[in-house]
Amino acid sequence: MDEDENPILPSNNDSFGKELKSNESFEKLPPGVGKWFSTRFCIAYLGFFGFMNVYALRVNLSVAILSMVNASYQVVNHTAKDACPASSHHRNMTGGEFNxxxxxxxxxxxxxxxxxxxxxxxxxYLAGKFGGKWLFGCGVMCTAVLTLLTPIAARYSFHLLIAVRIIEGIGEGVTFPAMHSMWGQWAPPLERSMLVSLxxxxxxxxxxxxQPVSGVLCASSFLGGWPSVFYIFGTLALVWCIVWFLLAANTPAEHPRISKKELEYIQNSIEPRCNDLPVPWLEIATSKEVWAISIAHFCNNWGFYTLLTCLPLYLKEVLQFDITQDGFISALPYLVMWVSxxxxxxxxxxxxxxxxFTTTQTRKICNSIAFIGPAIFLVVAGYVGCDQIAAVSCICLATAFNGFSFPGFNTNHIDIASRYSGILMGITNSWATIPGFVTPIVVGALTETNPSRTQWLYVFYIAAGVYVVGTVLYVILGSGVEQEWNKVTYNKQDDERKPLLGDESDSGYIQENGNGKLH
Incomplete structure (x- = not known):
């Protein structure tokens, strides 16, 4: 293990000092350059609302499906021996139209x-080549249009609904890599955690x-009940797309309203990107740092998707929440996580x-908190019995700790390779998507014939075990140090940029005091 890359806590050894000096060389925020109302933070706010829509489009089905399905068809003769008693407000939703x-x-x-x-x-790859603005916006727009068509598809045939959901995923799949690619050019090193997390x-x-709005809409007669969920959120996402296309920009240099001081600050802080450079695919594929992020991303999403897609089922089938309560209660863990x-x-x-702390130490400490906390509290949630308040409190604590994953592995792509941050996010999120379609099947297999607290405890144990594995491997393999294959060298005499990997190319950049600048 390279000592320079893997300290977890501060020490007095040379490796710590070396990395600390590297951190001290980062460009500090100069006087006169704004922060919270700056252009780069406005991009973060736009992205924030974009991902609000992205996840609203993704999770509304998790609540709507409780009203869509005929519950009496799916649970006949499957009463759990340790079922919780229904609350006085609980209503069995058996009138769904799909068997x-x-x-x-x-x-x-x-x-x-x-x-x-x-x-x-x-x-x-496309975001790195052509910019993330249009790719991100078009991805959300595609998902929004298909969300509007979901009720029609569901009523036409089960297979058409599956096809529509798959195509929605294709459209939305570009969103995280596109946004990460943009932050590779917009986020100064000492603001990366905040901008990415925000x-x-x-x-x-x-x-x-x-989730709560979907629960209320499903229980109402507005636009037919559950179909209104898809009509409302699909329309809101289309409105956001228009705003994004009008106000966002691929790079700081392309933004028409950025101040000169802020532009210079960002350009002095970030390695300039050249789209003509070949992608170092072999170095990326064999990088232990990339594998560390991939493993952490996979393990995090196993636990997160267990909650995202299956929490409404747990609350309804085990804790016996009414569907209108279900949406509000299922949303509480995510409210806590948003703050975290x-x-x-x-x-x-x-x-x-x-x-x-150094960048490496910060990422590892945050990631360890993000994984160990949920591992503990998800298991505890399975042992609190039918105490609804205690169960939801444990789940809220699990998500509160999990919020530390964003300044953990989730920002790490930009640390190690800002030039290829979009590609790295695409790689790690590919691995991290596997739990998205595996966890619902695993939960279904464990709970279909016996949706009991005992069976759900197995679900929570599996998630906790995955979290622990991710913690250990990320601590061993992870790093916050920029990788050599992300760097370029410059020939100042003939003003020619020379990549460390691939052919030489004149990019119009020079090196000045260690920072690439436009000239």
Whole structure:
């Protein structure tokens, strides 16, 4: 193990000092350059609302499916021996129009991810080549249009619904790589944790809003009940697309309203990107740092998707929540996680800027908190019996700790290779998408004939075990140090840029005081 790359806590050895000096060389925020109301933070706010829509479109089916399915068809003779008593407000929803069993529901909930996995790597490559603005916006727009068509597809045939969900996944699969590629050019090193966390926190606020609103809409007669869920959120996403196309820009240099000081600050902080450079595919494929992020991403999403797609089923079938309560209660963990993401991102950047921890240490500490916390509290949730408040509190604590994953592995792509951050996100998110279609099937297999607390405890144990494995491997393999294959060298005499990998190419950049600048 390279000591320079893998300290977890500060020490007095040379490796710590070396990396700390590297962190101290990062460009600090100069006087006169704004922060919270700056252009780069406006991009983060736009991305935040974009991912609100992305996750609202993704999770609304998890609540709507409870009203879509004829419950009396799927649970006949499958009463759990340790079933919790129904609350006085609980209503059995047996009037759904579709006769789907647990296996069918698993297919419907997981179909999205079969398409989602196919466009991760192409999305990262295209965003790096042509910019992330249009790719991100068009991906959301495609998903929004297909969401509007979901009720029609469901009523026409089960197979058409599966096809629509797969195509939705194809459209939405480019969103994270596209946004990560943009942050590779927009996010100064000492603000990466905050900007990335702020942007992707929109996912969880989208869940907070979508789940309770979906529950209320399903229980109403507005636009036919459950179909209104897809009509409302599909329309809102299309409105966001228009705003994004009008206000966003691929790079700081392309933004018409950015100040000169902010533009210089960003350009002095980030290695310039040249689209003509060949992608170092072999170095990426054999990089232990990339594998560390991939493993962490996979393990994180196993636990997260267990909650995202299956929590409404757990609350309804085990804890006996009414569907209108279900949406509000299922949203609470994501509200807690939204707060945690923003606070942990700010904390991580503050600790790095003050030199308390190196980038490597910050990523590993945050990631360990993000994985061990949920591993503990998911298992505890399975042992609290029918105490609804205790069970939901444990799940909320699990998601609160999991919010630290964003300044953990989720920002790490940009640390090690800002030039190829979109491609790296595409690679790691491809691995991380597998749990999206596997976990609903696993949960269905474990709970279809016996949706009991005992069976759900197995679900939580599996998720906890995956979290522990991810913690250990990320600590061993991970790093926050920029990789050599991301760097370029410059010949200052003939003003010619020379990549460390691939052919020489004149890119119009020079090196000045260690920073690439436009001239």
């Amino acid at each position: 789907w069993d647990a296996h069918d529901k698993g297919l419907v909930l997981g179909a999205f991810f079969y398409g989602y996995i196919t466009t991760q790597l192409p999305g990262g 942007t992707y926190a929109g996912c969880h606020l989208g869940t907070v809003i979508a 993401i923003n606070l942990s991102g700010l904390l991580a950047d503050t600790l790095r800027e003050k030199g308390v």
